[in-house]
Amino acid sequence: MYSDENLLMISALQHLAFCERQCALIHLEQQWEENRHTVLGELLHERVHAGEKESRGDCISIRSLRLVSYRLGLTGQADLVEFQRSIPGKGASLPGRDGQWLPYPVEYKKGKPKADNIDEVQLCAQALCLEEQLSVKIPEGALFYGAKKRRHPVSFSPELRKQTEDLAGRLHELIHSGKTPPADYSSKCKSCSLVEVCQPKWNEMMKRTRYEELLFTEDE
Ligand code: SF4
Numbered sequence: 084m085y086s087d088e089n090l091l092m093i094s095a096l097q098h099l100a101f102c103e104r105q106c107a108l109i110h111l112e113q114q115w116e117e118n119r120h121t122v123l124g125e126l127l128h129e130r131v132h133a134g135e136k137e138s139r140g141d142c143i144s145i146r147s148l149r150l151v152s153y154r155l156g157l158t159g160q161a162d163l164v165e166f167q168r169s170i171p172g173k174g175a176s177l178p179g180r181d182g183q184w185l186p187y188p189v190e191y192k193k194g195k196p197k198a199d200n201i202d203e204v205q206l207c208a209q210a211l212c213l214e215e216q217l218s219v220k221i222p223e224g225a226l227f228y229g230a231k232k233r234r235h236p237v238s239f240s241p242e243l244r245k246q247t248e249d250l251a252g253r254l255h256e257l258i259h260s261g262k263t264p265p266a267d268y269s270s271k272c273k274s275c276s277l278v279e280v281c282q283p284k285w286n287e288m289m290k291r292t293r294y295e296e297l298l299f300t301e302d303e
Contacts (some may be wrong), residue, residue, distance in 0.1 A: 085156030087157040089286075091254055093150065093159030093208045096247070099254050105277050106254070107263035113294045116281045141168035143177065143184065150212035155251040161209050163189040175217035188224040194232040201235050202226050207247040210239050 093108065098106035108114040109249040124132075137144040139201035143166040151158045166177060174183030188209045192202055203226070210221040237243075266286035272278050 084153045085255075086153070089156050089255075090151065090153075090158040091156055091204060091251075091258060093157050093252055095213070096157075096208055096250050097201050097205055099250060099257065100199070101274065102267075103257060104264045104266055104269065104281060105275060107257060108280060110258060110278050111261065111263055113265065114208055114277060122202045124135050133278070142166065142182070150209055150216070152208075152212040152215045154257055155208070155210055155211060155248060157212060157251055159186050159209065159212070161213075162191045164213065165189060165291070173219070175219045185219065186210075186217065186221055188221070189227055190232065191227045191229070193229045195228050196226070196235060202248060203243055204247050207239050209250065211244065211247060211288060 095106055095110050098109055101287075143283040145163065145164050145166065148161040148164050149158070150161055165187040167187055169183045169185035170172070171183055177184050188206060190202065190206045190209065196202070206224050206226060211226055213219070216220055221239060222236050223236055225236050227234050266272075266281050266283035268283040268287045272281070272283045277282065
């Protein structure tokens with residue numbers, strides 16, 4: 084179990100899955116650069132978090148809910164959690180409310196669904212936090228994409244849970260090591276907000292120069 088001082092942000096999972104160097108630059112070296120993608124994402128989240136608690140029939144919507152898992156060492160904030168009235172034994176008790184309520188996390192994303200499943204991993208991390216906080220089992224949540232303007236249900240399968248837990252473990256290893264990995268230039272560098280800070284081509288060039296030096300030395 085982790086303590087409060089060792090908790091890491093759920094959002095770091097996304098940085099880690101994208102590029103370990105980017106994750107270390109942000110979460111170890113506190114480097115951050117805005118680009119079009121990050122600004123659009125922040126604007127969307129501001130609009131979501133500006134909302135209030137709403138209650139409609141058998142559903143209570145709570146925005147900006149703080150999340151924590153001491154088992155995974157993660158913390159963050161849910162865009163929206165809908166608590167849907169559940170049958171006894173399947174949900175959690177809520178202060179000032181009768182009955183039991185099953186949480187359904189909803190994460191807002193700009194753009195459209197990605198080729199990888201990192202958005203699902205981030206949502207699953209939220210669900211794992213809620214499960215630990217409320218002692219419930221959450222089968223499903225949803226991602227809402229701005230470009231599509233509709234929800235995509237996400238099932239929290241055993242495979243997705245394992246992937247999320249493994250990534251959380253790797254995140255702690257990376258941060259605990261205190262070391263920023265070297266750059267590895269690839270197509271994703273073009274959309275990276277830290278490309279100017281990282282200078283991946285320069286790093287690649289230095290690596291090549293070093294190999295050439297070694298070859299030259301061996302030839303001698
Ligand atoms: S520029 Fe490329 S190597 Fe550097 S942090 Fe971004 S994705 Fe990683």
